Amino acid sequence: MTTDIKIDYTREIGVVGRRNKAPRSVLRHGLLIGFGLVMLYPLIWMVGASFKESSDIFTEIWPFPDPVVLENYERGWRGSGVGFGTYFLNSTIVAVLSVVGNLFACTLAGYAFARLSFKFRAVFFACMMATLMLPHHVLMVPQYILFANLGWVNTFLPLITPKFLAVDAFFVFLMVQFLRGLPRELDEAAKIDGAGPWRTFWHVILPLTLPALATTSIFTFIWTWNDFLSPMIYLQDPRTYTVPLGLNSFLDASGDSAWGPMFAMAVLSLGPLFGFFLAGQKYLTTGIATTGLKG
Amino acid sequence: MALTHSRPSDTERSAPGSEPHVVRGSEDPRTPRAARGLRSLRAARFNERLAPYLFLLPWLIGFFVITLGPMLYSLYLSFTNFSMLAPPEWVGIDNYIKMFTNDPKYLESVRVTLVYVFVSVPLQLAFALMLAMVLNRGLRGLPIYRSIYYLPSLIGGSVAIAVLWRQMFGHNGLINQILDVFGIEAQSWIGNPNTALGTLIILNVWTFGSPMVIFLAALRQIPQELYEAGAVDGVNKRQQFLHITLPMLTPIVLFNLILQLIGAFQAFTPAFVVSGGTGGPVNSTLFYTLYLYQRGFTSFQMGYASAMAWVLFVGIAVVTVINFWFSKYWVHYDD
Numbered sequence: 001m002t003t004d005i006k007i008d009y010t011r012e013i014g015v016v017g018r019r020n021k022a023p024r025s026v027l028r029h030g031l032l033i034g035f036g037l038v039m040l041y042p043l044i045w046m047v048g049a050s051f052k053e054s055s056d057i058f059t060e061i062w063p064f065p066d067p068v069v070l071e072n073y074e075r076g077w078r079g080s081g082v083g084f085g086t087y088f089l090n091s092t093i094v095a096v097l098s099v100v101g102n103l104f105a106c107t108l109a110g111y112a113f114a115r116l117s118f119k120f121r122a123v124f125f126a127c128m129m130a131t132l133m134l135p136h137h138v139l140m141v142p143q144y145i146l147f148a149n150l151g152w153v154n155t156f157l158p159l160i161t162p163k164f165l166a167v168d169a170f171f172v173f174l175m176v177q178f179l180r181g182l183p184r185e186l187d188e189a190a191k192i193d194g195a196g197p198w199r200t201f202w203h204v205i206l207p208l209t210l211p212a213l214a215t216t217s218i219f220t221f222i223w224t225w226n227d228f229l230s231p232m233i234y235l236q237d238p239r240t241y242t243v244p245l246g247l248n249s250f251l252d253a254s255g256d257s258a259w260g261p262m263f264a265m266a267v268l269s270l271g272p273l274f275g276f277f278l279a280g281q282k283y284l285t286t287g288i289a290t291t292g293l294k295g
Numbered sequence: 296m297a298l299t300h301s302r303p304s305d306t307e308r309s310a311p312g313s314e315p316h317v318v319r320g321s322e323d324p325r326t327p328r329a330a331r332g333l334r335s336l337r338a339a340r341f342n343e344r345l346a347p348y349l350f351l352l353p354w355l356i357g358f359f360v361i362t363l364g365p366m367l368y369s370l371y372l373s374f375t376n377f378s379m380l381a382p383p384e385w386v387g388i389d390n391y392i393k394m395f396t397n398d399p400k401y402l403e404s405v406r407v408t409l410v411y412v413f414v415s416v417p418l419q420l421a422f423a424l425m426l427a428m429v430l431n432r433g434l435r436g437l438p439i440y441r442s443i444y445y446l447p448s449l450i451g452g453s454v455a456i457a458v459l460w461r462q463m464f465g466h467n468g469l470i471n472q473i474l475d476v477f478g479i480e481a482q483s484w485i486g487n488p489n490t491a492l493g494t495l496i497i498l499n500v501w502t503f504g505s506p507m508v509i510f511l512a513a514l515r516q517i518p519q520e521l522y523e524a525g526a527v528d529g530v531n532k533r534q535q536f537l538h539i540t541l542p543m544l545t546p547i548v549l550f551n552l553i554l555q556l557i558g559a560f561q562a563f564t565p566a567f568v569v570s571g572g573t574g575g576p577v578n579s580t581l582f583y584t585l586y587l588y589q590r591g592f593t594s595f596q597m598g599y600a601s602a603m604a605w606v607l608f609v610g611i612a613v614v615t616v617i618n619f620w621f622s623k624y625w626v627h628y629d630d
Contacts, residue, residue, distance in 0.1 A: 025434075025435075028429065028432070028434065029434075029435075029436075031429075032429065032430075032434075032440050035426075036440065036443040036444065039443070039444065039447060039501065040443060040446070040447075042459055042463060042469070043446075043447075043459075045469060046459050058467045058472075059472070060472070061469060061472045061473050061476070104353070105353035105354060105357070106354075108350045108351070108352075108353060108354070109350065109351055109353065109354035111350055112347050112350035112351040112354075113351075116346065116347040116350065117347070118344075118347035118348065118351075121347075124351070124354075124355075124358075127358060127363075128354070128358070131358070131362055133557070133611070133612070133615070134362070134366070134608065135557075135560070135561050135604065135607055135608055135611060136561070137561070137584060137587055137603075137604040137607055137608075138365075138366055138369050138601075138604045138605065138607075138608050139361070139362065139365040139366060139369065140591065140600075140604065141365075141369055141372060141591055141597045141600055141601050141604070142364070142365035142366075142368040142369045142372065142601075143361065143365050144591075144592075145368075145379065145597070146361075146365065148379075161361075162357065162361050164353060165353050165354065165356050165357025165360070165361055166353050166354035166357050166358075167357045167361050167362060172354065196339060196342055196343070196346065197342070197343065197346040197347070197350070198346065201350070222449060225453075226450070226452055226453040226454075226564075228453075228454055228563070228564045228567070228568075229563050229564070229584075229588070233592055243454075244453065244454035244455075244564075247454045247455060247458060248454055248567075248568060251458060251461070251568070251571075252571065259462055262458060262462075263458075263459070263462075266454075266455035266456075266458050266459060267455075269453070269454070269455045270450055270453065270455050273449060273450055273453070277442075277446065277449055281438070281442055284445070284449075285441060285442075285445060285508050286512075
C-alpha cells in the first residue's frame with residue numbers, strides 16, 4: 001500500500017521541481033525515502049507479522065499488527081524441541097569467543113606483518129594474502145575429518161579454535177592496512193624509550209588501532225552470528241544448535257504452518273545484529289570503505 | 296600509553312615497576328651492574344629476533360594446521376573415493392571425469408550458479424553505483440540513507456532473511472498478497488522451477504549496500520578540479536558521468552565486481568533454506584555449494600566433494616584472472 005503512494009508522490013513533484021533547488025531536493029529525498037521504504041518493507045512487514053495472529057499473516061499486506069499479540073513469541077521461544085533459550089546462549093558463546101579469538105590472533109599477526117621485520121616475512125605475507133582468495137569449501141572436508149578425529153563434533157571447538165589461530169585472513173589484512181597508516185616514528189620513539197616489541201604493541205600501537213579493533217569485533221560477531229554452514233556441519237545434537245540452526249530446524253519441523261512463531265524468532269535472531277549495527281555504524285561503513293579502497 | 300619522553304639513562308634508574316627492559320623482572324639484584332646491562336642487552340636482542348615469530352605464532356599454527364595442511368589433504372582426497380568409514384581409495388582423476396561426463400546434476404548446479412552469479416552481480420553493482428551517485432550530492436541525512444540501504448547486506452545472508460524470503464515468495468506469501476491487489480493470480484514463486492532462482496537473485500540484488508558504501512567512499516576521492524575543468528568545457532551531466540566519474544571509478548568497479556563475484560559463487564544459506572536443503576524444485580536452485588554439501592555431508596562422498604571444491608576454487612581463480620586481464624581494456628588508472 002505505502003509503496004504506491006510514494007511513487008505517485010514523487011512523480012508529482014518530478015513534474016514541478018525542474019527549475020529551482022528546493023523542490024529538486026524534495027524530489028530527491030522523496031525518491032530516496034520511497035526507495036528505502038520499498039527495500040525495508042519486507043523487514044518491517046516481518047516484524048509486524050511476528051505480532052499478528054496467524055490468520056492475519058496470510059491476508060494482510062499492511063505491516064502494522066492490530067491487535068498486537070505476543071503469543072508468537074511464547075510459542076516460538078519454546079520452539080519445536082530444545083527451545084530458543086539454549087540456541088541463543090549457544091550462539092552468544094560462539095560469537096563472543098570468536099570475537100575474542102579474532103581480536104587476539106589477527107591483531108598479533110597484523111602487527112608482525114606490518115611493523116616487524118623477520119625472515120620469510122614476504123613469503124608468509126603472500127601466503128596470508130593467498131588464503132584471502134581461498135574458498136572455505138576447499139578446507140571444509142579435511143577440517144571436518146581433523147576435528148572429527150579430535151572428537152570435537154558437537155562441541156563449539158571447531159567453530160572457535162580457528163579464530164584463535166587467525167584463520168580469518170581478512171582481519172589480519174585489515175589490521176595490516178590500518179597499521180600501515182600509523183606513523184613509523186611511534187615505534188621508534190617507543191624503542192628509544194626502551195620498550196620491547198611486546199610493550200610497544202600493547203601500550204603504543206594497540207590503543208591507536210581502536211577503529212580497526214571495533215571493525216573486527218563487529219564483523220566477526222555478525223558473521224559468526226549469521227553463520228549457518230559450519231554450525232550445520234559440526235553441531236548435530238540439537239542441544240548444541242546455534243540460532244540459525246534452530247530457526248532452520250523449526251522451519252522443517254513445523255513446515256509452513258507456524259509462520260508467526262517463526263517470524264518472532266527470526267526477529268529476535270536479528271536483534272543483536274541490529275544492536276551492533278546501530279552502535280557500530282560508523283566503524284562498519286568506514287571499515288568496509290577503507291579496506292575496499294586500500295585493497 | 297607508555298610513551299614517555301625519558302632517555303634510556305633515565306629509565307635505567309626509574310622505579311622497578313616501570314620495567315624498561317623486557318626481562319628486567321627476572322634479574323638478580325646482586326649481579327654487578329655492567330654484567331646485568333650486557334645480559335639484558337643480549338636478552339633484548341634475542342627477544343627482538345624471536346618476538347616477530349611469537350606475534351605470528353597463532354597465525355603460523357593456523358596457516359599450517361588449519362589451512363595449508365587441509366588444502367593439500369583435500370587435493371589428495373579429490374583423487375580418491377572416501378566415505379570416512381574406510382581409508383581413502385585412490386581413483387585418479389575419476390571424480391573429475393565423472394563430474395563433467397556422467398553427473399547431470401553437477402552440470403545443472405554449475406548452470407544454476409553461473410546464472411545466479413552473472414545475473415545478480417551486475418544488477419547489484421548497477422544499483423549500488425546508482426544509489427551511491429545519488430547519495431553523493433551533498434545530501435542532508437546522508438548517514439541515515441546510507442544505513443538504510445546498507446542494512447540488508449548485513450543481514451541478507453542470515454537464515455532469518457531466507458525464512459522471510461521463503462514466506463514472501465511462497466504460495467500464501469506476501470508477494471502474492473500484493474499482486475492480488477492488482478488482480479494478478481497467485482502462484483508459488485519458489486515452487487515454480489522457472490521463477491525460483493529469480494527470487495534468490497532478487498535477494499542478492501537487495502544486498503547492494505556494501506558495494507554502495509565502497510562506491511560512496513570512492514566518489515569522494517575524485518578530485519573536484521576534474522569537474523570544474525569539465526564545467527569550463529561545458530560538459531553536460533551525461534558527459535560528466537561518462538567521461539569523468541565513470542573512468543575515475545573503474546578501479547573500484549573492478550574491485551567490487553571481483554569481491555561480489557567471489558561472494559556469489561560461494562552463496563549457500565538462501566538456497567539451502569528456501570529450498571529446504573534440496574535445491575529444488577527440479578534442481579532449479581541447486582547452487583554449486585549446496586550440491587557440494589549434499590555430496591560431502593549428506594551422502595558422505597568426501598572425495599567427490601573435495602574434487603568439486605577444487606573445481607570451484609579453480610573456477611573462481613580463472614574468473615578473477617580473466618577479470619584482471621580484461622581490466623586493462625576498461626579500468627583507468629590515474630598515473
